[in-house]
Amino acid sequence: MFKNRKSILAAAALVALLGLAACGNPGNTTDSSSSSAAETRSLTDAQDHTVEIPNKPNRVIASYLEDYLVALDEKPVAQWTVGQGSIQDYLQDELEDVPTISYDLPYEEVLKYEPDLLLIGSSATVEGGKYDEYAKIAPTYVVKNGDGVTWEDQLNEIGKVFNKEDQAKQVEEDYKTLITQTKEDLGDKIKGKSAAVLWVTNNSAFMVAEDRSSGRLLYGDLGFEVPELTKEVSEQATSDWSAVSLESLSQLDADYLFLVNSDQGAAMFEDPLWQNIPAVKNEQLHEFGPETSWLYNGPIAYTKMVENINEVLK
Structure with missing residues (x-):
C-alpha cells in the first residue's frame, strides 16, 4: 500500500520546495591552488563567496542535496525533512539511520549537529542575511x-567540493548508458x-513541467512526445509542479500517464x-507511490525513475 499524505500544510511546503530550483542566480565555481597536504581548499561558490572547504569533511549537512551525496558515497550528519516526517x-537504504533536520535549516538545529560543512542547494535559503x-x-x-542548472551541473560541482570529480563523471556516464x-x-x-x-495529493492534481524534473527525463532524455496540455502548463510554470484542473485533464492527449499518487482515496x-482521460480508459495509467523518486531530482532519483519506466512498459 502506498503512503497516504493528508497534511495540506506539508504538501504545500513540498510543492514550494520542489520548485526552489527556479530561485537564485547561478555562478561559477573555481579552485584556488593548494597543496594536497593542506587541511582546506578555497572554492568560490554560486554567490561568489570564497569558502574554505575541509579536505575531508565528515559532518556535512546538505539539505535536499542528499541524492548527490549518496551517489558520491558520502553520508550527511542529518537529512532533509518537511512537515511531519x-x-x-x-x-533510506543508505540514510535510514540518519536523523532529520527541517528543510528551512533553523540555526539551533544546525548548531546541534556541529557540522564542518554546509552545502546549500537554493539561493533562497540564504536570503536576508542568513548566509x-x-x-x-x-x-x-x-x-x-536556478533556471538552466541541471542535476549534472550540481553533481559535478558537489563532486569538486568532495574531491570526487572522477566519480561524479562516472555517475553521469552510467546514467547516459542507462538512457541509451x-x-x-x-x-x-x-x-x-x-x-x-501527474502528482495527486489532497485531492488536487499537479503536472510536471516539460523541462523540469521527470519532465526533462521523459521528453529530453528518453524522447517521449510532449502533450499539448503539458506544453500549456509549462509556459506558465514557475516550479517543477503546477496545479491543473480535472476539466483540463479530461482533454489530456497522452498515450501514457505516469501518476505519483499521494492520495489513494482521492x-x-x-x-x-x-x-474518461484517454490514458486511463486505455489502461495506460501507471501508478507510483510518494515513496518513489518521482518527486525529486538527482542522479539516483532519475535512475530509479528510468528503472520504473522500464518495469511498466517492457
Whole structure:
C-alpha cells in the first residue's frame, strides 16, 4: 500500500520546495591552488563567496542535496525533512539511520549537529542575511542553482567540493548508458508516443513541467512526445509542479500517464472526467507511490525513475 499524505500544510511546503530550483542566480565555481597536504581548499561558490572547504569533511549537512551525496558515497550528519516526517524515502537504504533536520535549516538545529560543512542547494535559503549566520557555524557553500542548472551541473560541482570529480563523471556516464539502453529496449513504446506525469495529493492534481524534473527525463532524455496540455502548463510554470484542473485533464492527449499518487482515496479518481482521460480508459495509467523518486531530482532519483519506466512498459 502506498503512503497516504493528508497534511495540506506539508504538501504545500513540498510543492514550494520542489520548485526552489527556479530561485537564485547561478555562478561559477573555481579552485584556488593548494597543496594536497593542506587541511582546506578555497572554492568560490554560486554567490561568489570564497569558502574554505575541509579536505575531508565528515559532518556535512546538505539539505535536499542528499541524492548527490549518496551517489558520491558520502553520508550527511542529518537529512532533509518537511512537515511531519516527510523524507526522501527512496534514499533510506543508505540514510535510514540518519536523523532529520527541517528543510528551512533553523540555526539551533544546525548548531546541534556541529557540522564542518554546509552545502546549500537554493539561493533562497540564504536570503536576508542568513548566509552570514550559517557561515558562523561552519563553512557554507551555495551550490549553483536556478533556471538552466541541471542535476549534472550540481553533481559535478558537489563532486569538486568532495574531491570526487572522477566519480561524479562516472555517475553521469552510467546514467547516459542507462538512457541509451532503455531507448533501445523500449523502442516503439517510446518513439512517437506521448506521456505526462501527474502528482495527486489532497485531492488536487499537479503536472510536471516539460523541462523540469521527470519532465526533462521523459521528453529530453528518453524522447517521449510532449502533450499539448503539458506544453500549456509549462509556459506558465514557475516550479517543477503546477496545479491543473480535472476539466483540463479530461482533454489530456497522452498515450501514457505516469501518476505519483499521494492520495489513494482521492475523490477525483471516481469522477467521470478522470475515468474518461484517454490514458486511463486505455489502461495506460501507471501508478507510483510518494515513496518513489518521482518527486525529486538527482542522479539516483532519475535512475530509479528510468528503472520504473522500464518495469511498466517492457
